[in-house]
Amino acid sequence: MPGLIGQDAFERVAKAAIDLPGADGVEVVLIHEWGGLTRFASSEIHQSTWREDTGLRVRVVSAGRIGVAASNDFSEAGARAAAESALEMAGVVSADPYFGGLAPRAPVHATDGFDERTATATPDLRSEGVATLVAQCPPGFTAAGAFETTAVEVAVATTEGQVCWAPVTQASLTTVVTGGEGGAGFAESFARRVEEIDPEAIGRRAEGKARDSQNPRPLEPGIYEVVLEPNAVSTLVGFLAYMGFGGRSIAEGRSCFSGKEGEKVASSNITIYDDALAADTIGVPFDFEGTPRRRVDLVRNGVFLDGVYDLRTATQAGKQTTGHALPAPNPEGPFPLNLYMQTGDASMEELIGSVQRGLLITRFHYSNVVHPVESTITGMTRDGTFLIEDGEVKHPVTNFRFTQSILEALSAVSMVASESELASEFFFSASRVPGLRIDRFQFTGRSDH
Amino acid sequence: MPREQPWGSLSARTGPGARSKHRAKGHRVVLDVSKQAVEAARAAGADFADARAVADRSESLTVRNQEMEGIDREGSEGLGVRVLVKGRWGFAATGRLAEAEVVRTARLAVEIAKAAARLPGQPVKLSPVEPVVASWHGPMKEDPFNVPLEEKVALLVEASRRMQRVKGLAFAESSLDFYRRSTSFASSEGAEIEQTVVHSGGGIEATAVGDGELQRRSFPNSFRGHIKAAGYEHIRTLGLVEEAERTATEAVELLSVRECPSEEATLVLDSGQMELQIHESVGHPVELDRVLGMEEAYAGSSFLTPADRGKLRYASDLVSITADATLQGGLGSFAFDDEGVPAQRTPVIVDGIFQSFISSRETAPVIGEASNGTMRADGWGALPLIRMTNISIEPREGTLADIIGDTKDGIYMATNQSWSIDDKRVNFQFGCEIAWRIKDGKLTEMYRNPNYTGITTEFWQSCDAVAGREDWVLWGTPNCGKGQPPQTARVGHGAAPARFRNVRVGVR
Numbered sequence: 001m002p003g004l005i006g007q008d009a010f011e012r013v014a015k016a017a018i019d020l021p022g023a024d025g026v027e028v029v030l031i032h033e034w035g036g037l038t039r040f041a042s043s044e045i046h047q048s049t050w051r052e053d054t055g056l057r058v059r060v061v062s063a064g065r066i067g068v069a070a071s072n073d074f075s076e077a078g079a080r081a082a083a084e085s086a087l088e089m090a091g092v093v094s095a096d097p098y099f100g101g102l103a104p105r106a107p108v109h110a111t112d113g114f115d116e117r118t119a120t121a122t123p124d125l126r127s128e129g130v131a132t133l134v135a136q137c138p139p140g141f142t143a144a145g146a147f148e149t150t151a152v153e154v155a156v157a158t159t160e161g162q163v164c165w166a167p168v169t170q171a172s173l174t175t176v177v178t179g180g181e182g183g184a185g186f187a188e189s190f191a192r193r194v195e196e197i198d199p200e201a202i203g204r205r206a207e208g209k210a211r212d213s214q215n216p217r218p219l220e221p222g223i224y225e226v227v228l229e230p231n232a233v234s235t236l237v238g239f240l241a242y243m244g245f246g247g248r249s250i251a252e253g254r255s256c257f258s259g260k261e262g263e264k265v266a267s268s269n270i271t272i273y274d275d276a277l278a279a280d281t282i283g284v285p286f287d288f289e290g291t292p293r294r295r296v297d298l299v300r301n302g303v304f305l306d307g308v309y310d311l312r313t314a315t316q317a318g319k320q321t322t323g324h325a326l327p328a329p330n331p332e333g334p335f336p337l338n339l340y341m342q343t344g345d346a347s348m349e350e351l352i353g354s355v356q357r358g359l360l361i362t363r364f365h366y367s368n369v370v371h372p373v374e375s376t377i378t379g380m381t382r383d384g385t386f387l388i389e390d391g392e393v394k395h396p397v398t399n400f401r402f403t404q405s406i407l408e409a410l411s412a413v414s415m416v417a418s419e420s421e422l423a424s425e426f427f428f429s430a431s432r433v434p435g436l437r438i439d440r441f442q443f444t445g446r447s448d449h
Numbered sequence: 450m451p452r453e454q455p456w457g458s459l460s461a462r463t464g465p466g467a468r469s470k471h472r473a474k475g476h477r478v479v480l481d482v483s484k485q486a487v488e489a490a491r492a493a494g495a496d497f498a499d500a501r502a503v504a505d506r507s508e509s510l511t512v513r514n515q516e517m518e519g520i521d522r523e524g525s526e527g528l529g530v531r532v533l534v535k536g537r538w539g540f541a542a543t544g545r546l547a548e549a550e551v552v553r554t555a556r557l558a559v560e561i562a563k564a565a566a567r568l569p570g571q572p573v574k575l576s577p578v579e580p581v582v583a584s585w586h587g588p589m590k591e592d593p594f595n596v597p598l599e600e601k602v603a604l605l606v607e608a609s610r611r612m613q614r615v616k617g618l619a620f621a622e623s624s625l626d627f628y629r630r631s632t633s634f635a636s637s638e639g640a641e642i643e644q645t646v647v648h649s650g651g652g653i654e655a656t657a658v659g660d661g662e663l664q665r666r667s668f669p670n671s672f673r674g675h676i677k678a679a680g681y682e683h684i685r686t687l688g689l690v691e692e693a694e695r696t697a698t699e700a701v702e703l704l705s706v707r708e709c710p711s712e713e714a715t716l717v718l719d720s721g722q723m724e725l726q727i728h729e730s731v732g733h734p735v736e737l738d739r740v741l742g743m744e745e746a747y748a749g750s751s752f753l754t755p756a757d758r759g760k761l762r763y764a765s766d767l768v769s770i771t772a773d774a775t776l777q778g779g780l781g782s783f784a785f786d787d788e789g790v791p792a793q794r795t796p797v798i799v800d801g802i803f804q805s806f807i808s809s810r811e812t813a814p815v816i817g818e819a820s821n822g823t824m825r826a827d828g829w830g831a832l833p834l835i836r837m838t839n840i841s842i843e844p845r846e847g848t849l850a851d852i853i854g855d856t857k858d859g860i861y862m863a864t865n866q867s868w869s870i871d872d873k874r875v876n877f878q879f880g881c882e883i884a885w886r887i888k889d890g891k892l893t894e895m896y897r898n899p900n901y902t903g904i905t906t907e908f909w910q911s912c913d914a915v916a917g918r919e920d921w922v923l924w925g926t927p928n929c930g931k932g933q934p935p936q937t938a939r940v941g942h943g944a945a946p947a948r949f950r951n952v953r954v955g956v957r
Contacts, residue, residue, distance in 0.1 A: 036561070037933060037934055038564075038565070039933055040568070041741075041742050041743045041744075041745055041746070042570075042741075042742050043568065043570075044568055044569070044570030044571070045537070045564075045565040045567065045568050045570070046538065046570075046743055047538060047540070047743075047832055047933075048537075048538060048539055048540065048561045048562070048564065048565045049540040049541070049542070049561070049831075049832050049934070050540070050541040050542070050557055050558075050561055051541070051542040051543075051830045051831075051934075052542070052543050052544065052545075053525075053527065053542075053543075053544040053830060054544055054545075055525075065517075066517070066520070067520055067521070068519070068520065068521035068522075069521060069522045069523070069524075070521065070522070070523040070524070070525075071523070071524045071525070072524070072525045072526065072527065072544045073524070073526075085522055086521075086522075088598070089520045089521070089522065089598060090520075092520075092598040092599050092602050093517035093520055093602060094515075094516060094517060096516065096517070097516065122560075122564070123539075123560055123561040123563075123564035123565075124564045124567070126564070127564040127565060127567035127568070128567060130567070130568065131567050131568050134568060142742075144742060144743075144745035144746040145746040146746065146747070146933045148933075148934070174746060174747075175746060176745055176746040178742075178745065252619070252620070252658070253619070253658045253659075253663075254656075254658060254663055328519075328521075329511075329518070329519030329520065329521050330519070331511050331513070331518040331519045365749065365871060365872050366748075366749075366869050366870055366871070366872070367869060368867040368868055368869045368880075369867050369880075370867060370880055370898075370900065371898060372663055373661050373662060373663050374661070378867075378869050378878050378956070379869050380869065380870075380871040380872065380876065382749075382871065382872045383872075399871060399872075399876075401869075401871070401876055401878060401902065403878070403956055403957065444902070444956050445876055445878070445902055445956075446876065447871045447873070447875045447876040447904075448752075448873075448875055448876075448904070449871075449873055449875070
C-alpha cells in the first residue's frame, strides 16, 4: 500500500510551480488519494477495485488574470509544466474583477482525521466485512452494496506564504437487501475509521427493513405527515446546500436564500451549520485555497444567517471567506462539505408515535431540482416506505414521487430526533443529520414497486 | 438511421503478433506497459487479464458576462489492470507507469480477485471474442488542442456580448469543452488495440432573474451545449454567436409569462428533450448489468427481465431504438469497447417491441448471448462497466413543424432542465426550459417552468408521431453517472422530435 507523501515532499514539488517566473501569484493543490472498494450484488462479490492517483492543480495569477492546469504527474517537472500551461492561459483572458487574492499564511487547526488501519485496509478485510453483512440475510433474501476504505492527502501552498497539509481517511459500508415478495431495505455507515464500521449491524438493519417491506400496497399520492429517517433528511440538506448556501448564488439572486438574511426560513427547531473540524464528521481543516476552516452557522433556530464563501465570492459579496473553496476553477463557487443539522430531543419511536396518518421514509432516490429559487425538488422514495396510522407502522407502501419545496418542508418540522447519523446523498457529500417529523409533505405520483 | 462510413480510421487484423507504431510522449511504449501488466498478472496467478494504459487530456473554457470564469487544462495518465482468478474479478489501477509499479499493481489485482472468493458464487464466464491487433482514430479534421486559445476566448466573449445586448438578462454564459482519450489495450488472449477519440463541444446559456424567478435558455442544448466526437470543425458549425440574441430574448421573456398549466395534455418534445427521455427511460433500463442486479444498491436496477426480449411492448409501433457504436460523430462511438469487443449496431426496440439489452462479455452469457460490445471505463482508474453507446430513436417521417401543424391542442416543450426517475426506471419526471401552447397547429402562448411525468412503457406506448431525418440530431450526453466508485461517461443519443398523448404536465 502507498504511504503518505508528506508536507516536506509536497513543498519540494510545489516550489517548482511557486517559483514560476512571470507570475504574480501561484497556488498549488495536491490531492493524493488511494483506496479500495469491494462491491457486492446478489450476495456475491462482483466488482472489487483499488486505485491510487496523485493530482496536482496549479492556479497562476498574472495581472489579475487567472489560468488553471492540472496533472497527475507528481514531480517537479510536472508541477512546473502545469504552472507554465496555466500562465499561458492566463495570458489570453481578461482580468477577473472579483479576484480575491491567494490565501495568506494562517494557522490551521490540527485534526485527527487519519487512521492508518483504514488507509492500509486490505481486500481481505473488506471481503470479510461483506461476508459478515451477507450472512445476516435470511433465506430468499440477498444483499447488494459496497464496502469502501479510502485515504486522501490534501495540501495547499501559495506564494502568499500559506502552506497546509492534512491526511484523512474514510470508511463506508452501504447495502440494499432485497427478496421475498418484492420488498427492499437500506442501511449504511460512514466513519473515519474502518473499525467503527459494524457490518453485522448494517446487515441486520437492512434485512429487517426488507422483511418489513414485503408486499407493499399502493397508496394514493397527496399531502401526508412524514417521518424522514436521516438518509432522507440528507437529501433535503444536500440540495439546500447545492441550491442555496453558496455565497455566489446568494449574491447573484439565484439562491432560495437571496435577500433573506435574518429572516425566518424554517421552523424554530431547525439549526444547520457546517463544521469540518468536528470530531464526528470526515473533514479537512482547510479549503482548496488554503483558508483554515471553522464552524459556520447557516440557519439558527429557523433564521437564515448567511451562506459560505471563498476568496472570490467574498470579494464579490463584500464578505470574508469562510473557508469553503472547491478546487479551481470553480464557476459554481463555494460549497459546504461538512453539513450538520442540530439534533432535537425525541427518539425515532416518538416521532413515529406522534403521527396520526402519515408515511415513514427511509431514503430518497435520484432527486433533482424543479425550482431553485423556491427550493423545490422532485425525487422518488426507495428501500423502505411505510404507512403510519395512529402512531404505529402499519404496512409497506409502493414508492412515491415527491415534488416539494425544501424550505416549506423545513418550516413544517414539528419534531427533531435526538440521534444523528452521517448520511450519504446520491449526488453530494455526506451530512450529519437527525430524523425529522414533518407535518406536510407533498407526493405527486407513485411507482409500481 | 443516418449512418456514415467510414466512422473513423481503422487498421486491424486478427491474431497476436502485430506491432504498434504509437508511442506516448515521454513514456515507454504504452502498449508495452499494458502487455507487461498482463504478463505480470498471469505470472501472479491470473487465469485471464487485460490492461488499459490511458492518457486523458482536456481543456475547458467558460465565459460569463464577457469575463473569463474558468479556463483550465487537465492531463492524466495511468494504468488499469483487470484479472480473473478462478472466476472472480479483481481490478487495480495506478497513476504511475514505472515498471515496478506496473508489476505491483498487477499483483494487487490478483490479490483482490482472490479476496473476492471469500463469498461463494457463480464463477464468471466470458463470452468469446476474437483477439484483435488494431489501431483506430476517431474522426477529427481540426485538432481542438491546436486551435489558439485567443480564438476560442474571442468566440466565447462575442457570444456572451451578443446575449448581453438583450435588456434584462442577468447572466450570459458561453463554454467550450475538449477531450482526448488515447487507450492502449492488451489482453491475455492476445488482443492489442490502440484507440484515440476526440470530443469537442460548446454552448451558450442565458439566465434571467427577477421576482423570485430564475429562467434559463440554452443553445444548442443545455448542460454545456452540443458535444460530438469531432474536432474544432464541429464548433464552427454551432452558430453560438448567431443564436445568442434569440436565446437571451427567450430567457428574459420567460420571466413574464405564465407557469405551464397543470393538465393532461398532448405533449410534443423537441429533439434535445428527447435525448434525455431516451437516455433515462430506455438507455439505462436496457443495461444488462442493471437487469441482473449488479447496480441495485446505488443507481438501481431495471423493470425489464430477460424474458421480455421479443415480447414486451415497450412502445408504440412508431418507436424503434438502436444502440450503435459505429455511428459517425457519436460520443458512444469507437472501434472496440474496453474489453476488445468490436463496435456493433444492436436493435434495442423494433417497432415498439423490446428486443435486446446492451451487454458485456460477463453478462451476455448469463442470458445465452455474446457481448454486443458496450463496456467502457471512465479513464485508467476505473473498472469498465456497461455504458450506453449511441442509443438513438430511428427517424420516421416529417418535421417538427409537421408534428406541431398536425396537433389541434397540446403543449410543446424544449430543452431539458432536470430529470428524475425511480430505481427501476418506471416513474419519471422531466423539467424543460420552455414550452408553448399548440392551438390548431400553431405555437401560441409561451409557458415557463414546464415539466411532465409518466410511467415508462405507458409513455412510450402513447407516442403517435416521430419526426424524420431532417430534424434528427445526434446529441451528446457528457455526464452519465454510474457505478461505485462513481464513474462519468460521455454517451450519444440520436433524437428526433416526437409527440405523446395523454401526458400529465405542469406538476407542482
